[in-house]
Amino acid sequence: MALSDYLPFLPASDSGYVTPEGESVFGIMAEFETTPQAYKACEHVRDAGYTKWDLHTPFPIHGIEDAMGMKSTILPRIAAIGAFAGVGIALVGQYWITAIDFPFVVQGKDYWAWQPLVPITFELGVLLCAFTSLFGMLALNGLPRWHHPLFKKDRFLDVSDDRFVICIEATDKNFDPAKTKALLEEAGGKHIDLVEA
């Protein structure tokens, strides 16, 4: 994720490679037809030491995190912060209103009784946790981002149907157009193609 991905007027980081037509290269993509092929190809790319690459699949593949050497996301921790923030806001808000700003005896209960505050505290915790998990997920994924070099490739549009595409980015330190292409071929990739930035 770079700032220039979102602000197109900023200069994008250049990989230094150009296509035969003279365009800057974003990466190399290769297609796979079945889940096991894609899974094995991922292990192959992972073992070759690449880090800036991705597998695009129509559905989440079970256990692909290991095959790609991915670290687990911090998202649940962010969601927990959201939940506790909701609980805190609800408690502070309710106590401030019912016990400090306008103390008022209702049903003979103590101003500082915590029991009546439980339902709203719970609901607000859930609400903020839901917001942080959805928007946190989008933020960590760098979405919304309505444009991407891969979208320019006609064949990439089949990913949402039944294709599996590995794309190795040109900014990866191990990237070399010929060697990376050879690696993807060895892994069983078809329709290997340069992706223009």
Next chain:
Amino acid sequence: MSSLTPDQSIAEQIASGAIAGGGVGDSSLADASLNDDPSVRPPLVLNNRSFHEVTEIISGYAENRPGKWWLPLFLISSSLAGVCGLMILYLVTTGVGVWGLNNQVDWAWDITNFVFWIGIGHAGTLISAILCLFKQKWRTAVNRSAEAMTIFAVICAGMFPGIHVGRIWAIWYVFPIPNYNYIWPNFRSPLLWDVFAVSTYATVSLLFWYMGMIPDLAMLRDRADKRLRLNADGPRFCPFFRLRADTVRAYAYGFLSLGWRFSSRHWHRYEKAYLVLAGISTPLVLSVHSIVSFDFATSILPGWHTTIFPPYFVAGAVFGGFAMVLLLLIPARELFPNMKDFVTMRHVENMAKILLLTGSMVGFAYTMEFFIAWYGGNEFELYAFKNRALGPYWWAYWTMISCNVLSPQLFWVKKFRQSIPVVLFVAMAVTTGMWFERFVIIVTSLHRAFLPGEWGMFFPTPVDILTFVGSCGIFLTLFLLFLRFLPVFAVAELKAVMPQADPHGHDEQGGD
């Protein structure tokens, strides 16, 4: 065979054609999903579909014109929705006196409808959250439509408390907004808890539904985009403009799918977010109807003042919600081509079992209420329950008992669980019965207060009736629009539970 997991063995049998839809292999079954052989896991998608076929079939529902049934149904339901709008306008401009409410029975159809609709809304979150945590893979075929139904039901539900206050322009008092009168809402009132519970529930359900749809909207976007790139011409959006329908689709679905590009790194966080949402929605869905029941249980009215209300309301909500899912999906699977491959007889049977379970729980609660009324030794409580069963509203009580307790008992018999007409009949009975349950709880407790001088009756006016019928129109209109324009199934999730999605599957040697 023994070295294979059930998933792998089913994959082999599908590959060899031993299992397919339409009961091939065992002609006594309505479809192959009902296979009870324990060595075989029944397929979740029938007819040996490939990923591409699944994409084509489900995208087709949103891309092609629906059958001839859609437009007439839409016109009828949207007219009813319009009637509801007119009734609300009449109510707001005239006052709540246009309803049959009176001094004694000051909650009747309005709150009955509210509890009825919010209860229906529970099935969607139950399917998407609780069944997700229990790893019930069959949920993938019904969760999207059930979640949609949830949101539409909550919209209908939210309407009634809003309009029943009479002065709708003062409804903002329920929110803790600072104002010069120093009026704060009463945080010790269950009615205010209800405001927070229902609005949280609506918001979280909407987020859950939308998040699930992002990849499927991206699929519809990619398909429209592909047609735009490959075909020079295509159907127009409107006869007078050069704008193509696919251009509109690509922009609309493209905007909503937020640029989803099916990246595995994104999928990883997406699945984590889904799990977190499922984890917090599970207590949420249980809390919402509990809090709705507090509206009654924390009062001192005989018939309302019981501790059994929260679990009893939650079981009833799940019960009514699943009946509504069946009422919507059984016609849909007949009307849409190939939908039976996804919503199989196994789904219908599983939901019938849930109806049996929750119906029996509700029946137990009805019995327990009576037992405690007698055993508790409170004469007012006992009177309230005798009055329910034998008083002037006896017909409502016995409609409730026969629809909610007796009709689901049919599902002890396997043949009835697997029979579409019987399931449809019971689902209709349960939906009716659950409406009557709320009517019985609310009206029979109110119409006989402590002083006989206050006793009264409630009779609905045409405005009451038309508002309720109209709310059904709103619900159906929204659901028809959903069927027409949005991905009706969670396509990505459906593909993920197909045998071909196994990364160590049968079509490659080795693996691990």
